[in-house]
Amino acid sequence: MRTSQYLLSTLKETPASAEVISHQLMLRAGLVRNVASGLYTWLPTGLKVLRKVEAIVREEMERAGAIEVLMPMVQPADLWEESGRWEDYGPELLRLNDRHNRPFVLGPTHEEVITKLVANEISSYKQLPLNVFQVQTKFRDEIRPRFGVMRGREFLMKDAYSFHLDESCLKNTYQKMYDAYCRIFERLGLDYRPVIADTGSIGGDASHEFHVLADSGEDDIAFSDTSDFAANIEKAEALAPQGTKPEATEQLTKVATPNVKTIEEVAAFLSVNVKQTVKTLLVKGDDEIAPVVALVLRGDHQLNDIKAEKISGIATPLTFASDEEIQTAVNCNAGSIGPINLSIPVIVDRSAAHLADFVCGANINDMHFTGANWDRDFQNYSVEDIRNVVEGDPSPCGQGNIVIKRGIEVGHIFQLGAKYAQAMNCGVLTEAGKNQILTMGCYGIGVSRIVAAAIEQNHDQYGIKWPSAIAPFQVAIVPMNMAKSARVKETAEKLYSQLQQAGIEVIFDDRKERPGVMFADHELIGTPFLLIVGERNLDNQQIEVKNRISGEKSLMDISDIMNLFAR
């Protein structure tokens, strides 16, 4: 490709609208352009990367035995009514009407369409297991699209759905998908981790996310520092502290804590370590049990919403009680609540439950207890894991301690179970001649998002440093002052022709630009090798080679250049 016949579209300035580095670099390097909020055009350079990601994903899905189909983006509402998601799915589901006023949706995923298809096409256990995938355009009407294609509204996704007679068959395909995902992210050249994940609203039994590690990631991942355990912090279990609970040694004492609001202020005011305090949060309960439930955490710990939501008696989604509800339930301000003498359900985190002689609110404004002890001072509570793990916690795998890193979720695999198959009556005749509802798995990869995640992980102050497998070009030819030197032009043209004939993706910068402009553009775009053709080095039949990843520059004989790309 010659730049003169290409749409390079690099920008010198960083657009003010772009908050994260990948979005900034995708705009500056001419990979995408914004069309409207969360909607992008992929320019030629970006599309090359996107297609390379797509090709690797497709190859590995096929290698793992999945079969490709293509479902429509526009889906009839009746399928969504059948599955129940027409009601359940929030405003991210874009609903629309056709000219005959029939309701449709723009597909955010395709469980309904594929389950209906399989219900119609598959009738016998002999046709199972079946694993079908597509690489297709999705739409999710994000309330606040941001970070470029990282959280866009229209995006390219690989979604796969598997169908099974039983759980053990599902687990088998699930493992194949897990392995295929590992191969995909390895081939993409990304530093990634499969992490245990919450199954969320999509339902189901087991789930892993695949994260590209990057400081800018939106998710916290908990790792063991000695094993390969990794889990999304939403899901990482906080173990109960080891050993037996210390004995009570202090008397329960009510103390005044005037104008002391936060738990840190309480600890400071009473001169105790915040780890020796508990904080009590009131959340809405299931209407049938109690309107309000108390959650008790150690002062230094954070509530984990996902864990709390799963406890029966607590309303979903997790909602904090209003000031009014707090007054009604405990007759004091939020800052003075404590478990003792409470007449509402009390759920205590494992670590809080391990304390003795602790500080807690006294359910009277501006009053706390010191020397509080479970069982002696308050009996009616249950113990659960309701907090986020923190660095240094023992790993739930039993080996080592937790460290926390940030990740960008680029893949997600679920053991879905029978949720959709049941709702849409997707079954087959078993060997015994009985109709049996199928068990499903689903497996997603954010193809567009991978492009952004790769950049978040691989860049420097000059631009993108593509892993070779997804670089838009393998090499750029940068001739210096070609207009003035027939020898430079001839050498550059010859190299270009050789590289093209060898099937190497090469961009030949034939613009009449200063060398500095050309270098900056190709470093920005992140082409792995720059071949700099200049008068001086040609005296020795040499050209300068710059490695974009290592930054190394070296002189090479022209006759050796092709060896750089030998496969």
Next chain:
Amino acid sequence: MRTSQYLLSTLKETPASAEVISHQLMLRAGLVRNVASGLYTWLPTGLKVLRKVEAIVREEMERAGAIEVLMPMVQPADLWEESGRWEDYGPELLRLNDRHNRPFVLGPTHEEVITKLVANEISSYKQLPLNVFQVQTKFRDEIRPRFGVMRGREFLMKDAYSFHLDESCLKNTYQKMYDAYCRIFERLGLDYRPVIADTGSIGGDASHEFHVLADSGEDDIAFSDTSDFAANIEKAEALAPQGTKPEATEQLTKVATPNVKTIEEVAAFLSVNVKQTVKTLLVKGDDEIAPVVALVLRGDHQLNDIKAEKISGIATPLTFASDEEIQTAVNCNAGSIGPINLSIPVIVDRSAAHLADFVCGANINDMHFTGANWDRDFQNYSVEDIRNVVEGDPSPCGQGNIVIKRGIEVGHIFQLGAKYAQAMNCGVLTEAGKNQILTMGCYGIGVSRIVAAAIEQNHDQYGIKWPSAIAPFQVAIVPMNMAKSARVKETAEKLYSQLQQAGIEVIFDDRKERPGVMFADHELIGTPFLLIVGERNLDNQQIEVKNRISGEKSLMDISDIMNLFAR
């Protein structure tokens, strides 16, 4: 691919819903499944064909210097307001609102998005010409989707848009696209024709359609029987009859034609050839000129709406006058109108204007004139080409006569001109430093539709006969009673492995089905070669090869099989 691990999904019965043969075969061969009106899922076999078509289109577009991008399917309404199409485009444009109630459309084409992009990205004449394309999902809310993917609502299209400083540069790229389209349809292995086309509502100056010839086509194409002239019948010029008009020899005579309605009945009643009669149609006029205009055609000719619409003074779209309007204008029934004594504008087709001593309505119910002659009996008329050409007409190219065949439009190229660039202020600085609005071309190929068109052209009573370039599989291995013969199984497995290793797309029918079922399925799917592995022939180290296209069967030595696929 083994059928046991594949989603074959063939059907024995023809679904009642499918009207045309391509739709019937696409359902029966398991290429697509209906999701909702005009919305389809592409099953694995269909998707293979679709991707092959896509790949050929992409390769030839790139060879012709076009650069690939990917624009979003969901487009903001403001771009469409800027171009004027928000108002102009009918209900085929699906309009929708996002969660913030902002208006969007599902893109039926992408002139607005690309013109806006180019307006932003291209600033200098040095960056021109530019030709960008995408292969992308389109949505058109057809009032009556039918014929399967032939006229679906969501479909895959290749659309390209070129940008130029001047007309001559546009013509140059237009010719490149014309040539690329010819290569594409040749490589696809289809019998196709480029035909001169009307530019229609998209506007612009010159246009060709590319048609796949098939008896079931929706369009009539007029060809010359001696030159390579071809035009959509909408556009094919009907020349004036050669020679001078015959002299008037008869007297104008009013005759009673009681209960005679159609022009054929008039001719029969008066015992004259229908070619010696004229029929007079009243259509709505532009309000400024006249409410109703008369169009006069020879009795055996058909009005061409597109030609008539282009005549000034006639309302667009062409609309026939109501019975009431006819009564007001001529005070007689539609069957008795004639040009003589009419006080409204009269437009006479070239062939009708060449008649002498003809029959026409007398503008009195149940009365006609015989012996009518232009100029002698009626002077105030104009002569235009307003009819469809018919077989035997002289070709407008000047060579040979017209023959008419039916075609399926699969591609369309336009010289668009400045319509969009002007509306969206898409210009560059010229060499002289002046801002200049660009001239555009646009070039579409219906990728999904090609799959259906290929089937309309290539099938027999057993199923599809794919051109080799787009066959989903090149060869099917059909083992006979594999379960009972170790030798058959071993040979089939070995062949499968050899073919796979040679990179040949092979489907190995390892189902436990009767040979007849397997033959029927592979003939239906249209795999070019069937390798039938049976006990008897193995005695001679032979297998039977069936050519799906020619129908020939032959015995081949196993050792020669791979030569069938030597490239």
